[in-house]
Amino acid sequence: MNARLSSLLVAGGVVLAGIHTGSLLASPAIEAASHKATLLSTSLESNGTGAKVFLRVPGMEAQPGVQVLSNPHRVVLDLPGVDRGTAVTRKDLAQLAHPLIQKARLAQFVTGPKPVTRLVLEVVPGTQVLVGSTLDGVQLLLSPGEGRVSARIDATMRPQAVQPLAVEMASAAPVVAVSVPPPAAAPKTIANLSPLPAMGGAFQSLPQIALPTALTAVAPEAAQAPEAEKPHAQPAPYGATRTLGEGRTKYTGSKITIALSNTDIREFLQILADTGKLNLVMDPDVTGTFGFRFTDTPWDQVLDVVLKNAGLGKEIQNGVLRVAKIDKLQKEEEERKKLDEIKALAGELQTITKPLSYAKVADVQKILKDMLTKRGSAILDERTNTLIITDLPRNISIIDDLIQTLDVQIQQVQIEARVVEANKNWQREFGVKWPQSNKGDVAITGGGGTGSGSTPWVGSTSPFWNGTTGLERPVSGQLGAIAWSPGKDGSTSIAAPAGELWLSFLSNRFSINAVLQAMEQNGTLKIVSSPKVVTQNNKKATILSGEKIPYPTQQGGASGGAITVAFIDANLQLDVTPQITSEGTIIMDLKVEKAEADFTRQVNGTPTITRKSIETQVLVRDGGTAVLGGVYVTNSTTGSTSVPFLSKIPVIGFLFRNNTRAEQNKELLIFITPRVLRQ
Numbered sequence: 001m002n003a004r005l006s007s008l009l010v011a012g013g014v015v016l017a018g019i020h021t022g023s024l025l026a027s028p029a030i031e032a033a034s035h036k037a038t039l040l041s042t043s044l045e046s047n048g049t050g051a052k053v054f055l056r057v058p059g060m061e062a063q064p065g066v067q068v069l070s071n072p073h074r075v076v077l078d079l080p081g082v083d084r085g086t087a088v089t090r091k092d093l094a095q096l097a098h099p100l101i102q103k104a105r106l107a108q109f110v111t112g113p114k115p116v117t118r119l120v121l122e123v124v125p126g127t128q129v130l131v132g133s134t135l136d137g138v139q140l141l142l143s144p145g146e147g148r149v150s151a152r153i154d155a156t157m158r159p160q161a162v163q164p165l166a167v168e169m170a171s172a173a174p175v176v177a178v179s180v181p182p183p184a185a186a187p188k189t190i191a192n193l194s195p196l197p198a199m200g201g202a203f204q205s206l207p208q209i210a211l212p213t214a215l216t217a218v219a220p221e222a223a224q225a226p227e228a229e230k231p232h233a234q235p236a237p238y239g240a241t242r243t244l245g246e247g248r249t250k251y252t253g254s255k256i257t258i259a260l261s262n263t264d265i266r267e268f269l270q271i272l273a274d275t276g277k278l279n280l281v282m283d284p285d286v287t288g289t290f291g292f293r294f295t296d297t298p299w300d301q302v303l304d305v306v307l308k309n310a311g312l313g314k315e316i317q318n319g320v321l322r323v324a325k326i327d328k329l330q331k332e333e334e335e336r337k338k339l340d341e342i343k344a345l346a347g348e349l350q351t352i353t354k355p356l357s358y359a360k361v362a363d364v365q366k367i368l369k370d371m372l373t374k375r376g377s378a379i380l381d382e383r384t385n386t387l388i389i390t391d392l393p394r395n396i397s398i399i400d401d402l403i404q405t406l407d408v409q410i411q412q413v414q415i416e417a418r419v420v421e422a423n424k425n426w427q428r429e430f431g432v433k434w435p436q437s438n439k440g441d442v443a444i445t446g447g448g449g450t451g452s453g454s455t456p457w458v459g460s461t462s463p464f465w466n467g468t469t470g471l472e473r474p475v476s477g478q479l480g481a482i483a484w485s486p487g488k489d490g491s492t493s494i495a496a497p498a499g500e501l502w503l504s505f506l507s508n509r510f511s512i513n514a515v516l517q518a519m520e521q522n523g524t525l526k527i528v529s530s531p532k533v534v535t536q537n538n539k540k541a542t543i544l545s546g547e548k549i550p551y552p553t554q555q556g557g558a559s560g561g562a563i564t565v566a567f568i569d570a571n572l573q574l575d576v577t578p579q580i581t582s583e584g585t586i587i588m589d590l591k592v593e594k595a596e597a598d599f600t601r602q603v604n605g606t607p608t609i610t611r612k613s614i615e616t617q618v619l620v621r622d623g624g625t626a627v628l629g630g631v632y633v634t635n636s637t638t639g640s641t642s643v644p645f646l647s648k649i650p651v652i653g654f655l656f657r658n659n660t661r662a663e664q665n666k667e668l669l670i671f672i673t674p675r676v677l678r679q
Contacts, residue, residue, distance in 0.1 A: 037061075038085040039117055042106075044096045050143040051098045055119065057082055057137040064138050066131045066151045072102075073149045075121045075129050079138065082117040084108040084397065090404055100127050100142045107401050111394035123149055130154050253300035261291040265310055268292060272306075273321050275299045283324040286312060344392075345375050351390040354400070359407045361387050367406065371399055411676055413578040415541070416532040417592050418671040419612070423525040424664070431658040433493035433500075433515040434466060434485050466513055491641050492658045494519055514655060529594060531574040534677065538579055540589075546571025549597050551606040570595045570609055578674060584622050586674045591615040592628070614670055625673045633666040 037059040045052045062080040069076060088106060096104040102122040109118035123129070123142070129151035130141040256275060260268065265288045273280035276299055288310055294302050307314055313326040356364065361380040364387060368378045376391030389399060466485060487493065497517035505512045535541030548567035555562050575591040593613040601608040612631075620626045642657030649656070 036083055036115060037081055038083045038087070039079070039106075040085070040087045042088050042092050042096060044098060044101075046098060049099075050141065051100055053096060053101075053121075053140040053142065054134075055079070055138045055140075060133070060137060064131055064133065064153065066129070066153055068149050068151050070149075073123050073125055073127070075123055075127070075140075075149065075151045077119040077121075077131060077138070077140065078109065079117040079119070081115065083115050084117045096121075098142070100124055100144060105401070108394070108397045111397075125149065251298035251301040253298035255296045256299050256302065257295045257297075258302075259293040262289050263292065264288075265290055265306070268306065269303075269321075269323055272299055272303050276303075276321070277319075278316070278321040279319055281320060281322045283322075283328065285325055285328075286310075286323050345373060347392055349375060349390050350393045350396050351388065352396060352400070354387045354389060354403050354407075356385050356387065356403070356407045358409050361385050364403065364406055368399060368402070371395075371402060410536045410538075411580055411678075412534055412536050413580065413586060414532065414534045414675045414677055415574070415576045415578060415588065416530065416673045416675075417574050417576075417590075418669075418673075419527075419529040419572070419592065419594055420667075420669045420671070421525075421527040421529075421612075422665075422667040423523075425521070425523040425662070426664075427519075427521040427660075427662040429494045429497075429517075429519045429658070429660045430654070431492055431494040431497070431517040432487055432655045433489060433517055434487045435513050435515065467511055486646060486656055487643055492643065492656060493517060494658060494660075516655075529572050531572060531592075533574060533576065535576070535578065538577065540575065540577040542573065542575050544571050544573045546573070546595070547597075549607060549609065552604075568609060570597050580676060581619075584676075585619055586622060586676070587617065587619050588672070588674060589617050590628065590672065592670055592672075612668060618672065620672065620674055622674065622676045625671055628670040628672055630670070631666075631668040635662075635664040635666075637662040637664075 037057050039055060039057050041056040043054050043056075045054070057079065060079065060082055062082075065078040065080065067076045067078075068074070084106065093104045093106055100123055102124065104122075105120040107118055107120075108115065110116035121129075121140075124144075126145040126147055127149050128143045128145040129149075130143075131151065132139055132141075132154045253276060258271075266282055266286060268290075269282060269286075270280060290306070290310065292302075292306065303314070307323065311326060312323055313329040315322050315329060361382060365378050365380050368387075368389070372378060372389075372391055373395055376389070376395060378390075379388040380386070381388065387403070389396065391399065493515075494517050496519065498519040498521075499517070501516040503512075503514045503516065531543045531545065533541045533543040547570050549570055550565050550567050552563050553566045555564060572594045573592070577589040579587040581587060591613070592615075593611065595609055595611045597607040598610050599607045614629045616628060618626055618628060637660070639660040640657055641660075646656035647653045
């Protein structure tokens with residue numbers, strides 16, 4: 001009984017705080033929300049692996065609010081009753097640099113009589129943040145940790161030894177703290193009180209009261225919330241489909257069992273309103289007779305099901321349940337939105353000029369079109385690269401922060417590509433040349449040869465070439481001569497021998513002359529092309545080096561037309577678009593092409609164009625080198641030209657054939673090396 005009496009006393013005290021706005025209990029919260037303080041400075045002090053961030057806000061009386069957001073990890077600090085001012089500049093925020101803090105942003109989150117200044121710190125994973133108030137402002141203690149990022153308010157850091165009571169303000173500002181002394185004789189147990197209907201005060205209904213010495217549980221009928229909580233997302237089972245944003249409403253009303261037939265819906269709604277301890281207002285068009293049967297079902301769930309079945313909607317405000325047609329409620333909501341929009345657009349406009357240093361005004365203007373209010377405008381002056389912005393004062397600060405974020409120096413990237421070509425040739429040939437006359441490089445003198453080049457290749461007297469004589473002709477009885485050539489010049493012989501060996505057997509009746517030929521050739525060719533280009537992040541760059549090869553073309557068909565000269569490109573070209581990632585690596589869209597003229601292969605005097613190209617996307621670390629691709633070609637050739645039958649004779653068969661063996665290796669490699677240029 002004592003515990004229940006204590007809980008009622010505390011609840012009654014909070015209700016009285018909402019009724020008597022000028023009472024002692026409510027005064028600190030109201031004054032904290034209405035009093036304006038100004039942020040004067042920010043500072044950071046390193047403490048080993050941790051850091052302390054101090055915000056100097058003289059005269060701040062409200063308790064700060066803190067929350068944690070993910071993707072990226074952010075700690076959001078709200079300062080109720082604090083005006084951002086102009087003392088803290090962008091340069092001051094840049095000095096909040098620490099291994100735990102990746103980025104800091106400051107903005108006027110809420111304007112008007114109850115301003116709120118918001119500080120956002122992007123932190124590394126696992127950072128632990130402790131927030132507390134001091135006599136001269138707010139300080140944040142950051143320390144490294146593991147797991148999720150967490151942030152909390154430490155009441156022991158406040159000069160006054162009081163325990164905060166969180167009360168949600170009606171202005172949608174961050175949480176404001178109200179100090180409530182605990183009851184003297186309250187037992188140390190924990191309970192949650194039901195939301196209390198507002199009674200005309202400045203506060204909304206309290207969803208929960210948390211005290212250091214909590215209370216015993218109240219009766220179930222008094223602990224039921226009239227409004228259903230917001231839906232909570234439930235994890236979908238593995239392999240199941242799920243609609244984004246889909247959730248299940250959690251009902252907390254007391255369970256009822258009821259079975260009615262042919263019941264007027266107005267009477268049934270009165271039963272549900274009594275169960276939920278709510279006042280009830282029904283529009284005249286709420287009519288109909290229905291049958292209902294529910295077993296152990298929360299009353300707020302019964303209410304939703306019945307209204308949905310009847311095509312009705314509801315709204316609960318300050319402990320009053322109103323039921324009407326859905327289309328009527330939607331129309332009223334639209335009218336409220338229009339009214340709120342009109343109110344939001346009311347007020348005098350403010351005009352500022354923003355000269356830009358790095359961004360182009362035309363690009364920024366396209367982004368600001370969606371940020372301006374209906375009354376706002378952004379005029380650009382391309383000559384001075386200046387934006388002239390006119391809008392409501394509360395939106396000007398937001399646009400100013402956005403422009404500061406966009407107007408930053410873009411990092412530059414140097415990309416170097418190397419195209420390496422290596423060709424290796426090897427060739428070996430063996431052949432035999434059979435002289436047919438006493439001339440050229442086999443001419444001799446003496447005997448019957450004159451060496452003049454007009455001597456027959458076989459004669460009646462020795463020496464003569466590859467023939468025999470002294471044969472008697474069967475008809476006349478005279479001596480005859482026979483000559484032969486065992487190998488055709490150009491077939492068994494080679495075109496450009498590196499060495500020759502002459503063999504000759506001569507007699508007065510028989511002559512054999514041969515020249516052994518051999519050649520071996522090796523060659524290595526290496527070509528390195530290295531185009532290099534510098535460009536800004538996310539900007540395409542092209543570098544080209546080459547020539548245009550002319551070739552004739554005939555107009556008007558194959559004959560009779562005029563001949564003109566056209567050109568074809570033979571270039572080394574690099575096209576690249578780099579993107580610097582947050583990890584410091586570089587993603588590149590690349591196209592490397594090399595085209596060159598091959599004058600060893602011509603068609604009507606025009607050389608053939610050989611092309612080598614690669615187009616890809618690659619991720620490379622800063623300063624690293626990646627092999628984009630490579631082509632390795634090996635040609636091996638073995639050939640032989642010989643005289644039939646004679647080339648098959650053992651031991652001397654090589655005198656009647658030409659053997660050729662050749663190998664050719666071609667290798668192509670493409671390397672890429674990006675480097676971020678730091679100023």
